[in-house]
Amino acid sequence: MSSNSQADYNPFAALYNKHWGNSAERFLGILINLAGDQIAEGATVLDLCCGTGQLASLLEEKGHPVTGIDCSSEMLSFAKKNSPSSKFLLHDARDFNLSSTFDLVVSTYDSLNHMMNEADLLLVFQNVNRALKPGGHFLFDLNMENGFIQNWNGPLNVVEDDHVCAIQTCFRKEDQIAEFNATLMSKANETWTRKDFQLLQKCYDDSVITRLLKSARFTNIHVYAVDDNKKLRTFEENDKRAFFLATKSS
Ligand SMILES: C[S@@+](CC[C@H](N)C(=O)[O-])C[C@H]1O[C@@H](n2cnc3c(N)ncnc32)[C@H](O)[C@@H]1O
Structure with a gap:
């Protein structure tokens, strides 16, 4: 494993x-x-x-x-x-x-x-x-590398009535790892909850x-x-x- x-x-x-x-x-x-x-x-x-x-x-x-x-x-x-x-x-x-x-x-x-x-x-x-x-x-x-360079290089935001997500991506050329860092706010029963998470990809x-x-x-x-x-x-x-x-x- x-x-x-x-x-x-x-x-x-x-x-x-x-x-x-x-x-x-x-x-x-x-x-x-x-x-x-x-x-x-x-x-x-x-x-x-x-x-x-x-x-x-x-x-x-x-x-x-x-x-x-x-x-x-x-x-x-x-x-x-x-x-x-x-x-x-x-x-x-x-x-x-x-x-x-x-x-x-x-x-x-x-x-x-x-x-x-x-x-x-x-x-x-x-x-x-x-x-x-x-x-x-x-x-x-x-x-592939050019996809990471061109597409994983900045902010990406989603704004809806019951959720908002701020995403920041970056590609680290030195170790060929791409980061997807997100802060998600979601609303349920009139209460907003915050979740922070990170996803990584390898080129x-x-x-x-x-x-x-x-x-x-x-x-x-x-x-x-x-x-x-x-x-x-x-x-x-x-x-x-x-x-x-x-x-x-x-
Ligand atoms: C970008 S999503 C793609 C989902 C789907 N294939 C599609 O085309 O919409 C990546 C998916 O891979 C799954 N995943 C990532 N690492 C995994 C692993 N080690 N074993 C099984 N699933 C994994 C995630 O949970 C997620 O659902």
Whole structure:
């Protein structure tokens, strides 16, 4: 098991569900573009770091039974409401071993940037490989260096009648770690409550990810990016986000 502590999304869950969870449609489009041809009707999906379950719900609508794993009980309580037909399990991605195997494993919206070192990422990749059926696919995205430099460099605020959140992000080039520091004020029964929390992400070079995927016995590894016209193409060094597609040998 890893020495690093987990990212704690519990204080962030309601805010994430409302303001970030709807990115699932965009990720589903990319998933279909990248792996659609290879995903059979009714293929089973493991959504790793599933968050608030919006992607699970869209996949269920397309006829795919989904199991979601996440380490945040609060994120999972939203997921259960958003996708009632899916099965959700509270696990650390670095430490799970399920009795069933899947045709496809997905992990979206830079979830795996929360693995703060290569050893943790390798544990995740090995767990995913074990969870896949032979010939099954693993698709995930990561924030890349240019994404951190351009997008994680200042304030981001959410203001609603019953909650206000002030977020400050920064990217530390020296250790390739990005910080997300938030102060959330939420109102319930006419009382405002304050929560402060921090989430960290680690930046990885695509060559490191490819090497770790190979160490975890993945083959057929491809790295993609989405261009300004939403078309998929091969990843280039300055792209902000990368999409990795890898296969478990048959
Ligand atoms: C940015 S959210 C993405 C959620 C979802 N995949 C989506 O596309 O909206 C990252 C998720 O990863 C989960 N997470 C982070 N570290 C984890 C770990 N070690 N094990 C399991 N889940 C983890 C968080 O709890 C959170 O729900």
